[in-house]
Amino acid sequence: MTEMLQGSLCERLDPRETPDAAIAMIDADGTVVGWTTTAQRLVGYLAAEVVGQPVSTVLPLTRRTLREWSSTEQCLARGGWSGTSTVRHRDGHALKASMRISLLRGQDREIHWLVSGTDITSLSPVATTGWVRDSLLTRTPIGIVVRDRDLHCAWANDAMEQQDGVCCDQRLGRRPTDALPGTDTERLEGVMRQVLDSDVTAVHEYRAWPPTDPCREHAIAASYFCLQDADGRAMGVCCMSVDITAAQRARERLAILSEAGTRIGNSLDVMQIGQELADIAVPLLADYVNVDLAESIEFGEAPFARIGPLDDRRPVLRRAGLASIHPGIPESPWARGELVSLPPGSPFTTVLSSGRSHLEPVLDGSPGTWFDHDPDRARTMRESGMHSLMVVPICTRCSFLGTAVFIRTEEPTPFQEDDLLLAEELVSRTALSLDNARRYARERSAALTLQRNLLPPRSVQGTAIETASRYLPADVDNGVGGDWFDVIPLSGARTALVVGDVVGHGINAAATMGRLRTAVHTLADLDLPPDELLTHLDDTVRRMAEEDADSHDPTRVTGATCLYAIYDPVTRKCTMARAGHPPPAVVDPHGTVTFPHLPTGRPLGVGLGTPFEAVELELPEGSRLALYTDGLIESRDHDIDTGMKRLGNALTHPGRSLEGLCSSVIDTVQTQSPGDDVTLLVARTHALSPSQTTCWELPSDPAIVRHARALVTRRLAQWGLQRLEASTELIISELVTNAVRHAAGPILLRLIRHQVLTCEVSDTSNTLPRLRHACAVDEGGRGLYIVAQLCQRQGARCLTRGGKTVWAEQELDAGI
Known part of the structure; x- marks a missing residue:
């Protein structure tokens, strides 16, 4: 048998x-x-x-x-x-x-x-x-x-x-x-x-x-x-x-972990992830849960290391997650987002020093325990009926991110070891999501800081032009991009307006944007017309692409689009050119919006092609220019024409301030978390009155230098700028003398009084003068050096019709 x-x-x-x-x-x-x-x-x-x-x-x-x-x-x-x-x-x-x-x-x-x-x-x-x-x-x-x-x-x-x-x-x-x-x-x-x-x-x-x-x-x-x-x-x-209680509880635990896998970590916001952990655990595991995170990780900074048992330093924790079976969460003395104190000798400090979880099946709130140092928690424990406690450290890569606390109040069964194992598994999964979010926040914060530090102030007020701007970064899935704008003062009271967009997102795009913005500033200082500036900028971008190709860095981005415009308040003319960028919007003083036809031009860095072309427009005083990036008018649901029509409708408000106009335009964006960066620069143009500028045409004769000084002296007296007569006479003498010696044909002398006093001498020569130090035996070569000592800025630019202009600027309150 x-x-x-x-x-x-x-x-x-x-x-x-x-x-x-x-x-x-x-x-x-x-x-x-x-x-x-x-x-x-x-x-x-x-x-x-x-x-x-x-x-x-x-x-x-x-x-x-x-x-x-x-x-x-x-x-x-x-x-x-x-x-x-x-x-x-x-x-x-x-x-x-x-x-x-x-x-x-x-x-x-x-x-x-x-x-x-x-x-x-x-x-x-x-x-x-x-x-x-x-x-x-x-x-x-x-x-x-x-x-x-x-x-x-x-x-x-x-x-x-x-x-x-x-x-x-x-x-x-x-x-x-x-x-x-x-x-x-x-x-x-x-x-x-x-x-x-x-x-x-x-x-x-x-x-x-x-x-x-x-x-x-x-x-x-x-x-x-x-x-x-x-x-x-x-x-x-x-x-x-x-x-089958044990088997059912095992299935319930698996269900909790499965649900946690789908609900925790969908966001890259550390505060949101902390709340997701609390929401998952209540009421499936505990009656009340709070999640406290190190204050530093919200900003992407490194978490704190384990504290020693005798270390008086206690990390600063912020309450990130709260959930309870009771409405209003009466168990928590601190609201979500508030800083939380850690009493000495409590399970919280023990967990942070040992790195091990704490299980207290029967919570002892009698005198002589750690509750003596934390009366707020002791009172809350008695009032809410807390009777069982688990404290689990949130840690990853040997660093602490915070703590998760699980408490039972209504559920009479105390926590057991299997409950602690489930809590540790939940916290472990949450810690990975928190660390990913922290690292993303660090990179995003660095990129945003870099980009915002590279961008100019939001508004610029000047004699020729006043501006306002908005920058809306991309959503959290795509990160910060490489959009930029700029307002650059030029000689002769002119102002350059720039808007550009670097391909890609992230810190590399922001770094590339900074390099291009610096290049635009350098080229703008040369007083190049818009089409020539874009040509030189295109060469710069292609050179950057070649350098990145040699470095074998696949994360580098160098492709870009750009719109460059120069406004002259004396003539009220605006010259602009674009390299693959959306056209600007021009709003006349009556509120009529137009999008002038500009040759599109190729994007920067895509290779050789047709040269860039510039278009000159004459703008009535009080006109507004809106320069923007494609994130403002493009979306997955609408084409560019729909976006431009929406932009035009938002700009049709002639009496609105520039700041208000920017806000109304940004409100037209379909979502406050767009898939691409949104950049907007709005400028209102002004014109200089005839009384602020004077122009004389002089013959190319050495004797004319003395006459030019007399003309300038009389005009300065009319403007009440006698304190600048001595320095201005020296500047005019040197500039006119150089024009007589090195050029042929008539000489044009112009004075402009706006925020500074500008002296300009134009001639027919295309050779730009260079500042240099003359040797002791040289008889000449010291003219521009003397001019540089007397003025705030000086330079020279080529004229589109031929010839050049040499200029010098002085502060209106300066004198010798």
Whole structure:
């Protein structure tokens, strides 16, 4: 018999996995006293053929074997035997079955046996592995109860007492409603009666609060089988049940972790991630959760290192996440976003110094504990009923990001080790998302700081022009870009307006933008016309691209677009050219918006092509120019024409201030987190009155220098600038003398009084003078050097019609 019944004592099987198991009931003498329809399907015998017959008719069991088992301590202690056996089918062939023989007790301690089995060959390999092998490992005790037609308990095994805490004497002879307090017994009895009436096996799960553990809800899974007598009539119902609380809690934990994977870390905002952790844990794990993060990581800075046990320094934490089952979160003395204090000797400082989690199943708030140093928390603990605590450090790469605190108030069950393991897994996943967000915030902050430091002030007020601007960075998915704008003062009271857009996003785009902005400033100082400036800027961009190609850095970006315009308040003319950039918007004093036709030009750095072309417009005084990047007019849902029409409608407000106009234009952006940077520069033009400028045409004659000084002296007297007469006479003498010596044809002398006094001398020569130091034996070469000592700025520019202009600027309050 030992060889035929290969197995081990009391292998535990889950009845939910075997709803079609064959069930038979045997008395102490080995006679079959109960049979089921599933048993008939397995071995082919009707109830009338086996009930009342020895069990050896079907199974290799004898009365002697059963008597030996009933007196064996090991079998009695473990409740029976389980393993694999060979079963004889009615037609004579043998079946290999997984068997379980359980010891049942009745009134007066009478013994019966319940046999359950399943044909192994009918199971798939996967099912066989899951049903047989896993059952050997799980060791889950199965409770068995046999009830008569009136649902009174006739037989039960010892495992049922372990499962629901009801002893055999209290169970036998009673219905479920009399023996199972705290259980939905009426529903259970309904399921049993349905099985008795239909002879169909049923599987049912229910909740119970056994007397041995009344504070914790238990999940019970049960299978119900109808037992038949020799006449095939229902004689009772057999219930095989197992406590699946641990398995269900494991599934719940897996569900929590699965949900955490989808909900935590979708944002790159550290405060939002902290709140996501709190929202996940309440109420699935705790009744109240708070998440405190190091204040530095919100700005992308490095987290703090572990503090020593004797270290008086305590890190500054900010409350990032709060969640509670109670409205208003009364458990937290601090609101979300506020700084949180850490009392000395508390579990929070212990966690930060040791790096290990703290579990306090029963929270002790009595005098002499760490609550003495934290009266606010002590009072909150008493008022809210906190009774169990877990503190888990949020750390990654040996650095601490903060702490997560889990507390139970309404849930009576204290935290256990498995709860701590789940909390640590949640916090571990959150820590990775927080560290990624911190690193992103650091890079984004560096890029934004770089870009904002490279951009000019938002508004510029001048004699020739006044401006206002807006910059809206790209959304968090794409990061900061390389948009820039500039307002550059030029000689002759002119002003250059620049808007550009570097391809790409991130800190590399911002760095490239800074290089291009510096290049534009340098080229603007040479007083180049817009088309020539873009040509030189294109050469600069292509040279940068070649250098980046040699460095094999795939993150470098050098492609760009640019619009460059020069406004002259004396002539009210604006000359502009563009390199692949959207055209400007021009608003006349009456509010009419036009987009002047400018040759598009190729983007900067794309290679050789047609030269850039400049267009000159005459603007009425009080006109407004709007320069922008494509992020303002382009979107995934609308084309450029729609965006330009929207921009034009926003600019049609002649009486609105420039700041208000910028705000109304930015409000037209579809979202405040666009996919590309948005840059807007709005300028209102002014014209210099005829009284602010004077121009003389002089012959190319050395004697004219003296006359030129007299003309300038009289004009300065009319303007009330006599204090500048001496320095201005010296400047005019040198500039006119150079024009007479080195050029032919008429000489044009012009004075402009605006924020500075500008002296300009124009001639027909295309050779620009250079400032140099003359040697001791040189008779000349000191003129421009003398001019440079007398003025604030000086320079020279070529004229588009030919010739050049040499100029010098003096501060209006200067003198010698």
